[in-house]
Amino acid sequence: MTDRPLPEHAAENARYWDGMADQWVASGERNWASTEPTWGSWGAPDHEVGLLPDDMTGMRAIELGCGTGYVSAWMARRGAEVVGIDVSAEQLATARRLRDEHGLDIDLRQESAEAVSEPDAGFDFAVSEYGAAIWCDPHVWIPEAARLLKPGGRLHFLGNHPLAMVCTPLDGSPVDATLHRDWRGMQRFDWRHVAVDPGGVEFNLGIAAWMRLFRDAGFVVEDHLELHAADPSDDRFAVPGWWAHRFPAEQVWKLRRVPESS
Numbered sequence: 001m002t003d004r005p006l007p008e009h010a011a012e013n014a015r016y017w018d019g020m021a022d023q024w025v026a027s028g029e030r031n032w033a034s035t036e037p038t039w040g041s042w043g044a045p046d047h048e049v050g051l052l053p054d055d056m057t058g059m060r061a062i063e064l065g066c067g068t069g070y071v072s073a074w075m076a077r078r079g080a081e082v083v084g085i086d087v088s089a090e091q092l093a094t095a096r097r098l099r100d101e102h103g104l105d106i107d108l109r110q111e112s113a114e115a116v117s118e119p120d121a122g123f124d125f126a127v128s129e130y131g132a133a134i135w136c137d138p139h140v141w142i143p144e145a146a147r148l149l150k151p152g153g154r155l156h157f158l159g160n161h162p163l164a165m166v167c168t169p170l171d172g173s174p175v176d177a178t179l180h181r182d183w184r185g186m187q188r189f190d191w192r193h194v195a196v197d198p199g200g201v202e203f204n205l206g207i208a209a210w211m212r213l214f215r216d217a218g219f220v221v222e223d224h225l226e227l228h229a230a231d232p233s234d235d236r237f238a239v240p241g242w243w244a245h246r247f248p249a250e251q252v253w254k255l256r257r258v259p260e261s262s
């Protein structure tokens with residue numbers, strides 16, 4: 001971690017993730033053992049989501065908010081030279097143990113995805129699955145990802161769909177079919193004082209706000225996917241299966257860094 005103090009939300013998220021890292025060990029071990037990636041809360045197959053290039057030989061890749069590090073492992077197995085960063089020391093402890101057990105060469109570092117200690121334009125590919133994608137301020141981490149990428153490099157990320165955020169009750173209860181929050185001005189979701197599963201500060205934006213942010217940061221959008229639960233009885237975390245079957249629970253953005261001259 002650099003000497004710079006973390007912003008308040010990042011310090012809270014480090015504390016929150018340190019405190020529950022033990023609950024993520026088993027899923028981390030399963031995902032490290034799997035050679036075929038699946039994505040998001042409902043395990044969408046890789047051929048539907050395509051979050052990673054099939055062949056990453058010779059690429060430099062960075063995972064922003066790597067948690068237990070299995071996405072970094074999948075990239076390393078596809079041939080990339082990988083840096084995984086996370087703000088939680090406890091999540092990184094699991095990631096480092098699994099890296100060593102699986103014998104992969106991945107550079108795992110305790111840093112915030114909002115301020116990465118890497119020079120400009122050093123990476124071909126950046127990815128986040130529920131890491132920076134939801135836990136970092138998008139107005140900070142999206143420009144930071146753009147800075148890290150070479151011109152033409154790609155950023156792919158997966159997180160909650162903003163509709164799921166708007167349909168989350170104010171006390172943190174599971175998502176339902178009521179619009180509980182404003183779409184307009186959506187940005188920060190502070191879960192520290194809710195009744196249900198308190199802790200952490202999340203971020204999300206409406207679709208137009210995401211689009212404007214990408215453009216301003218120098219990205220073009222190559223694809224935007226909305227993910228659903230295949231089985232309406234399959235409840236995951238705070239999103240009931242019936243809801244995710246009918247409405248988009250998750251989104252994937254695929255962006256390309258525009259060369260300076262274009």
Ligand SMILES: C[S@@+](CC[C@H](N)C(=O)[O-])C[C@H]1O[C@@H](n2cnc3c(N)ncnc32)[C@H](O)[C@@H]1O
Pocket residue numbers: 010013014017018024064065066067068069071085086087088091111112113114129130131132135136
């Ligand atoms: C859900 S995990 C993501 C890893 C994995 N793909 C998954 O879905 O389990 C979320 C991770 O984001 C990390 N995180 C939160 N804020 C962060 C920040 N500012 N910089 C880097 N990582 C952060 C947390 O420490 C946590 O390990």
